[in-house]
Amino acid sequence: MKVLFATWQFWAISAAFFAALTAIFAKIGIENIGSDFATFIRTIVILLALALILTATGGWQSLSTISSRSGIFLVLSGLATGASWICYFRALKVGDAARVAPIDKMSVVLVAIFGVAFLGEQLSLPNWLGVGLIAAGAILVAYKG
Known part of the structure; x- marks a missing residue:
């Protein structure tokens, strides 16, 4: 079991599971409040929760251990996360969770493109086929026809 917790696959599947719950819980939770206020409560x-986890695991670190480069990119990541959450909750406020979530997951397609373009990652032909299928699947699930 300990080996399972060390795999990226376990954590990626867990992330997908909790992201699915996020969409359902959020759609119900924003029923009578503004989406930005809902995002604030969620944050x-x-x-x-993270403070509790860091305390329980002894994971707190001094800010001086973070390089300026890491700090800049973590701040940018935080800003991007905030923007994503605000947009996601606004989309959930006016749209169906079953249609909003797949379009949100188009981020998978964008990560593949950005990873290749900016991080020098390489994807094989079958990988690109998968990226294309994810894009097509998200569009088909979101289609209201």
């Missing part, structure tokens, strides 16, 4: 919950 507070995440901050408290």
